[in-house]
Amino acid sequence: MSEPRTLFEKLWDAHLVQAATADTPAVVYIDLQLIHEVTSPQAFTTLRERGLPVRRPDRTLATADHSTPTAFARDGRGRIVIQDREAANQVGLLERNCAEFGIRLYGLGSERQGIVHVIGPELGVTHPGATIVCGDSHTCTHGAFGALAFGIGTSEVGHVLATQCLLLEKPRTMAVTFSGALRPGVTAKDLVLGLIATIGAGGGTGHVIEYRGDTVAGLSMEERMTLCNMAIEAGARTGMIAPDAKTFAYLEGRPFAPRGDAWSAAVERWRTLATDPGARFDRDVAFDASVLEPMVTWGTNPGQGVPIRGRVPEPDGDKSREKALRYMGLEPGQPMLGRPVDVVFIGSCTNSRLSDLRQAASVMRGRRVAPNVRALVVPGSQQVKRQAEAEGLDRVFREAGAEWREAGCSMCIAMNGDRLASGQYAVSTSNRNFEGRQGAGGRTFLASPLTAAASAVAGHLADPREYVA
Amino acid sequence: MTPLRCLASRTVVLPNENVDTDQIIPARFLTTTTKDGLGRALFADWRYDKDGRPRADFALNAVDAAGAQVLVAGRNFGCGSSREHAVWALADHGFRAVIAPSFADIFRRNALKNGLVPVTVTADVHARLASAPGASVTVDVESLRLILPDGVSVPFALEPFPRYCLLEGQDELQFLLSREAAIAAFESRPSATPPLQEVS
Numbered sequence: 124m125s126e127p128r129t130l131f132e133k134l135w136d137a138h139l140v141q142a143a144t145a146d147t148p149a150v151v152y153i154d155l156q157l158i159h160e161v162t163s164p165q166a167f168t169t170l171r172e173r174g175l176p177v178r179r180p181d182r183t184l185a186t187a188d189h190s191t192p193t194a195f196a197r198d199g200r201g202r203i204v205i206q207d208r209e210a211a212n213q214v215g216l217l218e219r220n221c222a223e224f225g226i227r228l229y230g231l232g233s234e235r236q237g238i239v240h241v242i243g244p245e246l247g248v249t250h251p252g253a254t255i256v257c258g259d260s261h262t263c264t265h266g267a268f269g270a271l272a273f274g275i276g277t278s279e280v281g282h283v284l285a286t287q288c289l290l291l292e293k294p295r296t297m298a299v300t301f302s303g304a305l306r307p308g309v310t311a312k313d314l315v316l317g318l319i320a321t322i323g324a325g326g327g328t329g330h331v332i333e334y335r336g337d338t339v340a341g342l343s344m345e346e347r348m349t350l351c352n353m354a355i356e357a358g359a360r361t362g363m364i365a366p367d368a369k370t371f372a373y374l375e376g377r378p379f380a381p382r383g384d385a386w387s388a389a390v391e392r393w394r395t396l397a398t399d400p401g402a403r404f405d406r407d408v409a410f411d412a413s414v415l416e417p418m419v420t421w422g423t424n425p426g427q428g429v430p431i432r433g434r435v436p437e438p439d440g441d442k443s444r445e446k447a448l449r450y451m452g453l454e455p456g457q458p459m460l461g462r463p464v465d466v467v468f469i470g471s472c473t474n475s476r477l478s479d480l481r482q483a484a485s486v487m488r489g490r491r492v493a494p495n496v497r498a499l500v501v502p503g504s505q506q507v508k509r510q511a512e513a514e515g516l517d518r519v520f521r522e523a524g525a526e527w528r529e530a531g532c533s534m535c536i537a538m539n540g541d542r543l544a545s546g547q548y549a550v551s552t553s554n555r556n557f558e559g560r561q562g563a564g565g566r567t568f569l570a571s572p573l574t575a576a577a578s579a580v581a582g583h584l585a586d587p588r589e590y591v592a
Numbered sequence: 593m594t595p596l597r598c599l600a601s602r603t604v605v606l607p608n609e610n611v612d613t614d615q616i617i618p619a620r621f622l623t624t625t626t627k628d629g630l631g632r633a634l635f636a637d638w639r640y641d642k643d644g645r646p647r648a649d650f651a652l653n654a655v656d657a658a659g660a661q662v663l664v665a666g667r668n669f670g671c672g673s674s675r676e677h678a679v680w681a682l683a684d685h686g687f688r689a690v691i692a693p694s695f696a697d698i699f700r701r702n703a704l705k706n707g708l709v710p711v712t713v714t715a716d717v718h719a720r721l722a723s724a725p726g727a728s729v730t731v732d733v734e735s736l737r738l739i740l741p742d743g744v745s746v747p748f749a750l751e752p753f754p755r756y757c758l759l760e761g762q763d764e765l766q767f768l769l770s771r772e773a774a775i776a777a778f779e780s781r782p783s784a785t786p787p788l789q790e791v792s
Contacts, residue, residue, distance in 0.1 A: 140778040141771060147753050150771050152778055154785045162675065164625035169765070181787035190623050209623035216625050227788065253785055260674040260698060276676035276702035278764075286768040288775055292751060294697075324610050325668035328697060358671060360697055382791045424610045424671070443609040443666070538619040545642070557614040557672060559637045 127399035130365050131296050131331045134271040134396070138254045140288055148290045154253040155182050156283045157239045158226070160217040161189040161538075162258030166281035167220045175285045180225040182287060184248055187214045187230045188238045190539050193501050193528035203232050210539065224284075237504020237530040240264040240472040244348065245506055247377025251366035251393040256283055261472045261554065263354040266363035267347035268370055269396050271331070273361040294360045295405040297330040301338035303413025308588035310482070311346035312474060312552065312571035314338070315353040316418035316428045318410055324426035327359030330406060333398065334364050338412040344373040345478040352473045353554050356425035365397035417587055419459050420556045420569040422447035427556070431574060431586050434458050450558050451566050459584050462568070465547040467498040467579035468561070469572055470528075471535035474552035475503030477510050479572040483552075484516045486576035486590045487523040493582025498525035499541065501533040525579065537562045550578040593707045595761035598732045599688050601661035605725035606635075606651050611665055612672035613699060617681045619673075630677055631684030652685075656726045664721045665692040670699025679706045689731045691738070693718045704754040705764065711738055711748045733758050 128136070141150040158166075163185075170177065177183060190210040195203045205211035214231060221228035229235035235242060240261050243249040251269035256262060258280040265272035279289055299318060305311075319326070332354050334347075342350065347364050354362025371390050374380045381389045416430035427447060429436065437455045438444035448455065453462075469475070469483045480502060492498045500520045502508040508530055511517055517527045534541040535553035537560065543549055545564025552575050553560075556567035570578070573587035580590065621633040639650050646653040663682065669692040670678060679702045682690070689709040700710045709731055713721070720740060721729070727741035733755060739745045750758075757763060778784070 137783075141774050145752065146756070147767070148751065150768065150774065152775070155788070161622050165627050165676075168626070173765075175769075179787065181789075184788060189619075207623065213623050213625055248788060250785070258674060258676075260672065274674035274698055276674055276679070276698060276705065278676060278702065278705040282765050282768055285765060286771070286775060287779075288768055288771065290753065290764050290768060324671060325694060325696070328668065328694060355672075358668060358696055378790050378792075379788055380791070381786075381789075385786075424612070426610075442607070446608060536619045538622055555612075555614070555672060557612045559618055560614050563618065563620075563637050 127402040129296050129398045129402045129404060130269060130333055130363055130396055131271065132402070134252060134254065135293060137252070143293070148292050150288050151291045152254065153182070153256050153283050153287055153289060155184070155248060155255045156280070157243055157255065157257035157262070158183060158185045158280065159189055159239050159257070159259065160187045160213045162277050163220065163280055164213065164216050165277045166284055167224070169281040170284060177224040177226060177284045179287045183226045183284070185217060185221050185226050185228040185230070186236055186239050186242055187217055189532045189536055190214065191231050191531045192540050193531045193533045195529055207540065234505050237506065238472045238475060238532055240352065241475060241503030241507065244268065244344070245377065245504060247374050247380035250389070251370060252396050256289070260355045261352050263359070263361040264348050264352040264472055266351040266354065266361050267344060268374070269363060269366035269393065271361065271363065274355065295330045297327060297332045297359070297406040297408065298404040299332050299334050299408045299410060300336040301334065301410050301412045302336050303338060303411055304341060305338065305412055305415065308573060308591050309415050309417055310571040310573060311342055311349040313415055313418040314412055315350050316420065316425065316569060317415050319353065319357045319426045320418065320428040321410065322357055322408060324356060324424040325358040326426070327354060327357035330359050332357070332359045332362040333404070334362055339364055340367065343478060344369055345476045348476065349473055353425065356554055366393045417571060417574050419574060419584060421451065421453060421459060423450055423556055423558050425554065425556060425569060428569070429459060431459055431584065460586060462584040463548060464496055464550050464578050464583050466543055466549040467496055467575050468501070468534040468549055468551040468553065469499065469575050470501030470503065470533050471553035472503065472532070473554045474572050475501060475507065477507050479552065480507070480511050480516050483572040483576040484519040486573060486587065487525065487580060488519050490523055490580045492524040492579045495582050496579050498579040499528060499534060500525050501528040502530050504530045534561050536560070550575045550584060593757065593761045593763050596688060596707055596709065596758045597734050598730065599661060600728065600730040602656065602726050602728050603662045603664045603721060604651050604657045604660045605664045605722050607666050607722045609666035610668045610671055613670055613675050613678040614672055616670065616678035617675065622675060622677055627680045629684065630681040631686070634681040634685045651725065659686065661686055661688045662729055662731065663687050663690045664718070665690055667693045669695050671696040674698045676702045676706070679703050679708055683708050691718070691721060704757070707758065709733060709758065713738065713746065713748060717746055
C-alpha cells in the first residue's frame with residue numbers, strides 16, 4: 124500500500140515528466156496555459172527569436188482583459204476602439220500572435236471575453252486534477268476546482284508555449300482548515316481577508332495551501348474561487364480545494380467539459396484526487412470561521428485587515444505600518460466604520476461573478492448610491508454580464524446610480540482607463556490595496572461585495588449587516 | 593543571459609517590508625510589448641513627484657546610489673503581481689542582486705531567469721546592511737557567499753540549477769527544449785489529460 128498523499132502531491136506526481144535530480148529541478152507538465160495581452164508579448168518575441176512554434180496551441184487559451192476598456196467606444200463600422208494607443212497596440216499584438224501561432228482567442232468583442240480567471244471556469248476549461256498556469260498571479264483562482272494552478276512570469280509563459288513544461292522546485296504544503304458556518308453578512312471574501320490578517324501577506328510563502336473543513340465544503344464554487352483567488356495575497360504558490368459533488372455539478376454541461384462516457388470517466392478520476400486520510404502537510408493552520416465578522420483592510424497590503432467594526436491599529440513601532448497609515452491618511456484608534464469613501468468598485472477576478480453581483484444588488488435594490496460616491500459595477504465576463512442583465516441586475520445598479528460596465532479587470536489594476544484620482548478613497552472588492560494599485564495616490568479599502576455595496580449606499584464605510592435582510 | 597560569477601558593489605537600501613511589484617513598477621507602464629527601457633519606470637511613484645521630479649528623500653535618488661548594483665530590501669520583497677516587468681525594470685536600472693530576509697516566490701523565480709540574484713539573509717545580516725547604505729558588499733555566486741562591508745562572509749542558498757544558469761549565462765528554456773523526448777513520451781501516455789476540446 125502506498126503512502127497517503129495530499130491533493131497537491133497527487134497532482135504533482137501525475138505531472139512529473141522527469142523527477143528532480145541533484146542538479147536539476149523537476150520537469151512538470153502543464154495541461155493548460157491561459158494567456159492575456161499584458162504578460163505574453165515578450166514570450167512570443169522569444170519564440171520568434173528562437174524560431175520555435177507553440178508546442179500545444181490546443182492546450183492554450185487567450186483572452187484580453189487587463190488593458191482593455193470597460194466602456195466601449197466604437198468606430199463607424201461598429202468595431203470597438205481602444206483609445207489608449209499602447210493598450211490598443213498590445214491587444215492588437217495579442218490578436219496577431221494568436222492568429223500566427225494558432226491559439227484560440229476570446230478577444231475584445233467576443234461573447235466569451237472576460238477576466239481570464241472568470242472565463243476559464245465558466246467555459247469549463249478548468250478541470251480538476253489539471254495543472255494550469257497563466258502570466259497572472261491570480262491563477263490560483265482555478266485551484267477551487269482541485270487544479271494545481273499558479274501564476275508565472277513572462278519567461279515561463281514562453282517556456283510553456285515552447286515546451287508545455289516548467290522547471291519547478293517542489294513547494295511545501297499547508298493545510299488551512301476552516302470550521303463552522305459563516306454568519307449572515309459574512310462572505311468568502313471576509314474568510315480569506317480574515318485568514319491573511321492572521322497569517323500575514325507572506326504567511327504562505329513557499330507553500331501550496333489546501334483549504335479544508337466543513338466551512339469550505341459548505342461554500343459554493345464561486346465562493347471557493349474567491350477563497351482560492353487570494354491565496355497569492357498570503358504569498359502562497361497557490362490555494363486548492365478537493366473537488367466534490369459541487370465541483371462536478373458546476374462543470375457538467377459547460378462548453379469545454381467532457382460529455383457522455385468521457386464525463387463519467389472524468390468524474391470517476393476526479394473523485395480520487397482528494398487528500399488521503401493520514402496524509403501529512405508541512406504546516407497546519409486551523410481557523411474558526413463561525414466567529415468571523417465582515418472584514419475590511421486599513422493598510423497597504425491585504426494582510427492589514429480588521430473587522431468592519433474594528434479600529435485602525437497602533438503601528439507599535441513597525442515602520443512599514445507607520446508608512447501604510449501615512450499613505451492611507453488614517454490615525455491609530457479611528458473606527459473603520461464611517462470612513463469617507465469616494466469610489467466603490469465591484470468587480471475583479473476576486474468578486475465579479477454572478478453571485479457577487481447578486482449580493483451587491485441585494486443591498487442596492489431600491490436604494491441610491493450616496494451623492495458623494497462614484498460606484499462602478501464591472502462584470503467579470505461577457506457571459507456574467509448577459510446573465511446579470513437577464514436577471515435585471517444591471518437595472519438595479521443603474522437605478523441606484525451605479526455605472527454598469529463591460530467585462531475586464533478595470534479598476535483592480537488601473538491600466539485601462541478606470542482608476543482612482545490621487546487621494547481618493549475606494550471600497551473595492553478586488554484583491555490588492557497596494558499603494559497606487561487602483562491609480563497613483565489612490566487609497567483602497569478591500570472588502571466583500573456586500574460591504575462595498577453597503578458603503579456605496581451609505582457614502583462611507585458601512586457594516587453590510589445593516590443592509591441585508 | 594549574461595553570466596554572473598561574482599559581483600562587488602555598493603548597496604542601495606530600501607528597508608520597507610512587503611514591497612510589492614506594483615511599487616517596483618506601477619501597472620500603467622505595463623502596456624509595453626518589449627522588455628526595454630523599463631528602468632525609467634522603476635519605483636516610479638516613490639522615486640518621482642507628481643511633476644516627474646526626483647524626490648530627494650528616496651533612496652534611489654541619493655547621489656551615491658548611482659551605479660549601485662545591489663539593492664538591500666525588506667522582508668517579502670516582490671510580493672503581489674507576477675509581472676516580470678518588475679525584474680526587467682530592476683535589471684534595466686542596473687541592479688544585479690537584491691538582498692532581503694525573504695522574497696515572494698514568483699518574483700524570485702522571475703529574478704533568476706534574468707540574471708538578478710536574490711540573496712536571502714538572516715534578520716541579523718539584513719539589519720547590518722540596512723544600517724549602512726552605500727557600503728560595499730560582494731555577492732559570490734560561485735562560492736555562494738556574501739561578503740559584508742566589514743569583510744565577514746556569510747553563506748547564502750541558491751538551488752544548483754539556477755546557480756549553474758547564472759554562472760554559465762544559460763537559460764532554462766534551452767534545458768527544457770533538450771527534454772523533448774521525455775515530454776513527448778509523457779504526452780503519449782494513455783492517462784494523459786485531453787487537450788481543450790469544445791463539445792457541441
